[in-house]
Amino acid sequence: MSDALLTTLASGLVLGSLYALMASGLSVVWTTLGVFNFAHGALMMFGAYIAWTVSEAAGLGLLSGILAGTIVTGLVGVIIERLLIRSFYGNRNMLLITVMTTLAAMIIIEKGAQMIWGARLKQLPRLIEGEVSLFGTTVSAHEALIIGLAPTILLALWAFTTITSTGRSLRAVGQNQTSAALIGIHVPRAFSIAFAISAGLAGLTGALLGSIRFITPAMGSEPLVKAMIVVIFGGLGSLGATAGAAYVIGMLEAILILTVGLYWTPSLMFLVMIIVLVLRPNGLFGRRLI
C-alpha cells in the first residue's frame, strides 16, 4: 500500500476513536433517558479546561488533570440532569424540551468557559512523548494511546452495561421505566448514573483531545456535530452500532480529505448523511426505535 493511504488509515483510526468516545456518551444518555444532549460537546470542552487548570495552572501533572477533567465533568453532567432534565420526565414534549434545555446548557457552559478562562488558546502536553510506528507509518505516541484507549473504554462500558447489576439497571430503565421501578430499580438514580458516565466520557475525550488540538471555548461544537453524524449513521439504539459507525465515519472522513480535499469533506459528509437518512430513517445499522 502507498504511504498516503497508510497515513490516511492511521488518521482515520484516530478520528474514529475520538468519535467513538463522543458518540458512545451520547448513546448512553439516549438509550437510558431518551434525551439527546446538545451540551455534550460543551462538556467535552469543559473537561479539557479542567484538565488544563489542574495540570498546567495548578501544576499537578497531566494524569491528575485528566482524572479531574473526567470526574468534574461527570459531576456537571449530574447537575445538568437534576436541573434541566428531571422536571420534564413524563411531559409529552419531553424530547423537544430537553433539546432546548441542553442547548441552553451548552450556551451557559461555553460562555461561562470564555468568561473564566478567556479566549486565549491553551494546550495540554502529551501524555506520552515520541512516535510510534503503526502499519508502516508513524503516528505520535499520544495518538496511538487514543487509538488503544478508545476500544478499551468502549469494551469496559459494554461490560458495565451487560455484566454489572447497576449497568443492567440502566438498560432496564431505558427499556421500560415503569417495569424497572416495579422490580425495585431506583429510576432517578439510574438517570444520574447515566448522565455521570456520559459526561465523564465527554470530559475524558476533551482532556485527551486537548493535547492534539488547541483548547478553546468553541472546541466542542465540531466534535459534537461529527458525533451527531455518527449517531445518525449508527442509529442511537445500541452501543455496538454507534461505535462501529464512529470508526466508519472516521475512516470516511480521512479518505475524503485525501481524495477531495479539506474543503469539500464536511459538505460531502453531511450530504452522505442526509441521503442515508432518506433511504434508511433509522440509521445505517439502526433498528426501528421510535
Added chain:
Amino acid sequence: MTVQFLWIKLILLFTLLALVPLWVESSYIRHLFIIAFIYAVIASNWDLSLGYAGVFNFGHLTFFGIGVYTAAIATKALGVSPWLTIPLSGVTAACAALLMAAPVARLKGIYVVLVTFAVSQLVLQLVLSQSQITGGAEGMVRLPYLQIGDYKFIRDYKLGYYYMALSLLMSSTLFLVWLTKSPFGKSLRAVRDNEDYAQARGISISRQRVLALVMSAIFTGIIGGFYAIYLRVASPEVFSFGTMSLALSMVLIGGVGTIWGPVIAAIALTFATEAMAGIRGMEEARFILVAIAMIAVLRLAPGGVAGLLSRLVPEKN
C-alpha cells in the same frame, strides 16, 4: 384568545411601532428597532413550523442564511438590483425549505432535530468551502444599498430602512396570522396535537409538514435578504449556534404557538441584550442570562409571556 382580540392587539402594536420615529431620532436606537424587527420575523416564522406544526425544526436559521447569501451573491456577482434580490431571497429560501423537507417529512422525533440541524451545517460548510463565490469565513462586504431615485434609505436617521423593516414585519405577521387562522393552520394544529386523529380525518401529515416548512421559509428568506442589504454584509455567523439559540429563546420566551408572542419577545430581547452589551463584563454573561431565562420559561411558564398574558384575559376559544 378570540380573533378580534388578536387583531386589536396587532393593530395597537403596529400603530405604536409606526409612530416610534416621531420621537426617536437617534439612528442607533432606530438601528436596534430594525434589528429587532428582523429577529421578530425570524422568530415568529420559526414559531409556525416549531410551535404550530410541531415540526422539530432546528434548521430555521438556514432559511435566513440562504436569504442573506442570495441577496449578497445576486447583487455582487450577478449585479441584480437590491430591490429585486429581497423577494428573490424569499424564493430561494422556500426552495431550500422544500429540499430540506423531503427527508424531514419521513422522519420522526430526534431524527428530525438531527437532520434539520445537519442541513444547516451542510449549508454553512458549502458557504465556507466556496470562498470564491461566498467570501468563505470572511464573508462578503460592501453590498449595494437601497435607494429610490436619489433618496438613500440610510438618510434621515435610517428612516427608509425603519419603515421598510416594519412593513416587512407587518406583512409577515399578517401572513402568519391569516395562515394560522385558516383551515390549513387548523390542520397543522391537528397534526401537532393528534397525528392519528388528523390522519383519520384525511389530512396528509407529510404534506402538511412540508408545506409548513416552506411557508415558514418565505418571509424568513425575505428578511434575510433585507438584513444583508441593510447591513451591507453577509457573514457565515448567521448559521452559528449563538444566533440560533437567541432566536430560539425569543420563540420560547414569547410563547410557542402564538405568533405575536415571539414578535414581542424579539423586540424586548434585542433591546435587553443590546443594553447589557454596554455594561462591562456582561458581553458574554448576557447570553448566559438569556439561556437561563429560556430554561426558567420552560420550567415555570411553558406558555411563555404570551401564555401568562392570556391568563389575565378570559379565554373564549
